[in-house]
Amino acid sequence: MGIYTIYFSPTRGTEAIVKLLANEFGNYKEIDLCNPEIELKQSFTKEDICIIGVPSYGGRVPAAALQRMQHYTGNQAKTILAVSYGNRAYEDTLKELQEYLTARGFCCIAAISAIAEHFIIRQFAAGRPDQNDKKQLIEFSKQILNKLNQSAEYEALSLPGNKPYREYHGVPLKPNASKNCKECGLCAKLCPVGAISITEPKKTNHDLCISCMRCVAICPAKARTVSHLKLKLASKKMEKVCSQRKENELFI
Template identity: 50%
Template sequence: MKYYQICFSPTGGTQKVADLLATEWVNEIVKVDLTDCKTDFTRIKLTKEDVALIAVPSYSGRVPEIAAKRISRLQGNGAKTVIACVYGNRAYEDTLIELYDTVQKNGFKVIAEVAAVAEHSIARRYAAGRPDEQDRVQLTAFARQISEKLASGIMTEPHIPGHRPYRKAGAVGIVPKPTKECINCGICAKKCPVGAIDKTNSRKVDKKACISCMRCVAVCPHAARKVNGLMLFLVNALLKKACSQRKENELYL
């Protein structure tokens, strides 16, 4: 038996949640980074004895399109699977049900689902610092409950929140730009999940390819990539009502 942690986490919030949910997994974990555009995901084949945790962020209530495409190349072969979506304290809407449909088509057997909150990747004032200590306690408790279900051998399928057809995917279109501090070190280009940044000139960005994941902002060692100030102000204003009240994590067994 192997334990797999399969994660799409451009800014690190989803990874933090995934790590907390894997706290009960004592065996060595095989980590699969869905943000790595160089990986051949068709070579990743699980077995029905294996256990997988598949975690993605919620982008406007949907699974990021590139994450869904890469997950669809994996071979589940009946592996018992926990799916998790992570959102920035607004709403996750149809993310879990879309993630369920995506993994189920590829042979993963879903036995638990988690919706968790992490710091918003664009409007970082919302859910700032999350997952925090309160989340840590709750998510590790979820991990114990999931571990107990796995040990019981009762692999019932949980309730799946969301709707089919899924909500229409939103077009965020927020493309971070380099500032004068940019020294063209190339780290942002190397780490971009979709290869939207030119590898020889990191000031050149393919705006159509960019998915507004904010990975380039998160990884820049010189804090030299930023979102337009007016655009950021508008995003914060639009999210204020929906994001101001603390949302709680949810477990479906």
């Protein structure tokens, strides 16, 4: 039996949640779906446990994450879904992830929605998951482990979400390099969709960019930024729906 953490986590919020859950299961192997060099074909076994996490982008699973898993074969590996979101809503994300993985042979036995600091507008859900979140997520893991120990067969999960899925066309907040850019190329190397030129890292292909903010998070010179005006307008627009504290959920 193998335990796997599989996550798409450009700014590492989802990664932290998935690893927190996985720690209760024992030693695990990591698969970082943001890594441009990962093996795109993966085959699991019925004895394996997979904890698969993605952030919610506009109520949907990031298309790049789905593309990285399109050649996965689950072979009924027992799978825990984890969706993070920045205190607004996750809408169809859990349902879409469940249906995508079920079609590839994964047996989805539990699902979690968890709050993480908003990856673009950082003041929303700032500092989350906090200590209360962490205690709750650990308790979720224990409940899932109990289910695994007691059951050999699993009924299909009933998860929130609608079909057709909510339309998502991206956001207009695209990071650009400032004059502080040292052209070290780290952002180009680690961009999950190849939107930054390797030879000219100050250039960003806005058509490819998914606004994941990975380049902003990893830039050692803090030279990658988005428009402050657009950020302020987006923050004002989302303030009402994002300001009230939302809680983590377990579906089991």
